[in-house]
Amino acid sequence: MITFDGVTKRYPDGTVAVDGLDLQIPAGRITVLVGPSGCGKTTTLRMINRMVEPSAGTVRIDGRDVREIDPPTLRRGIGYVIQQAGLFPHRTVVDNIATVPFLLGRPKKEARRQARELMERVGLDEAMADRYPAQLSGGQQQRVGVARALAADPPILLMDEPFSAVDPIVRRGLQDEFLRLQAELEKTIVFVTHDIDEAVRLGHRIAVFRVGGALVQYATPEELLAEPAGDFVRDFLGGERGIRRLRFFHELDAEEAADR
Numbered sequence: 001m002i003t004f005d006g007v008t009k010r011y012p013d014g015t016v017a018v019d020g021l022d023l024q025i026p027a028g029r030i031t032v033l034v035g036p037s038g039c040g041k042t043t044t045l046r047m048i049n050r051m052v053e054p055s056a057g058t059v060r061i062d063g064r065d066v067r068e069i070d071p072p073t074l075r076r077g078i079g080y081v082i083q084q085a086g087l088f089p090h091r092t093v094v095d096n097i098a099t100v101p102f103l104l105g106r107p108k109k110e111a112r113r114q115a116r117e118l119m120e121r122v123g124l125d126e127a128m129a130d131r132y133p134a135q136l137s138g139g140q141q142q143r144v145g146v147a148r149a150l151a152a153d154p155p156i157l158l159m160d161e162p163f164s165a166v167d168p169i170v171r172r173g174l175q176d177e178f179l180r181l182q183a184e185l186e187k188t189i190v191f192v193t194h195d196i197d198e199a200v201r202l203g204h205r206i207a208v209f210r211v212g213g214a215l216v217q218y219a220t221p222e223e224l225l226a227e228p229a230g231d232f233v234r235d236f237l238g239g240e241r242g243i244r245r246l247r248f249f250h251e252l253d254a255e256e257a258a259d260r
């Protein structure tokens with residue numbers, strides 16, 4: 001469990017990016033942070049792995065204040081995936097994925113073998129292994145980014161708009177693959193997006209923020225769609241809320257039917 005307790009981030013220029021945040025992020029589930037541009041989603045995410053330090057309040061992982069853990073140790077247990085994947089351009093796909101195991105001193109052969117296994121897990125053809133990032137499509141690059149973040153088998157994964165740079169059809173494929181993978185791995189995932197459809201599709205819980213860094217609602221997708229907390233959330237869900245709701249329950253029915 002990741003806990004934010006009265007967390008505020010004020011940048012040196014006075015911008016309050018996150019304001020008095022109390023939030024409990026459950027282990028083993030997908031929690032989505034959603035809201036308009038500049039509402040503090042990325043800042044919130046980065047306070048978990050100490051890329052950003054809070055101005056006030058405490059972030060804890062399983063009860064332990066993250067300030068007590070030095071950043072390299074902390075980050076070994078936290079995978080991080082960003083938009084545009086952030087791959088090393090001069091390393092092959094397989095070596096990009098094996099980066100962290102290499103750093104941890106695992107033998108190269110073993111790390112590469114594991115990287116190939118991960119490629120399969122995230123749906124990448126093994127023929128891609130020796131290519132360089134520039135020789136891949138945007139969707140393939142994102143898959144490499146996810147595989148790389150999983151390589152050290154961290155219990156926590158932070159994902160900042162990981163699927164935003166690809167077209168809607170590819171994005172849908174990545175989301176499906178991601179849900180399948182998460183059902184297997186049960187990581188604690190914190191996922192940032194500004195796309196409410198993506199939030200509803202992926203999140204077990206959704207935290208809706210507004211500009212100024214205030215959390216306006218924290219709920220399951222069902223609760224959010226059925227009872228948006230006020231005009232801001234209602235407007236953010238948009239006029240198509242009824243359609244989204246139908247689609248959401250329709251997908252849920254389909255999944256349950258498939259489970260039977």
Ligand SMILES: Nc1ncnc2c1ncn2[C@@H]1O[C@H](COP(=O)(O)OP(=O)(O)OP(=O)(O)O)[C@@H](O)[C@H]1O
Pocket residue numbers: 011012013015016017035036037038039040041042043044194
């Ligand atoms: N290093 C910084 N110095 C000053 N202000 C910053 C810094 N980083 C972010 N901000 C400001 O803090 C606020 C929140 O930014 P943040 O990136 O957390 O929002 P976001 O919700 O992730 O936005 P987006 O969806 O556009 O990425 C914004 O007003 C932003 O301009």
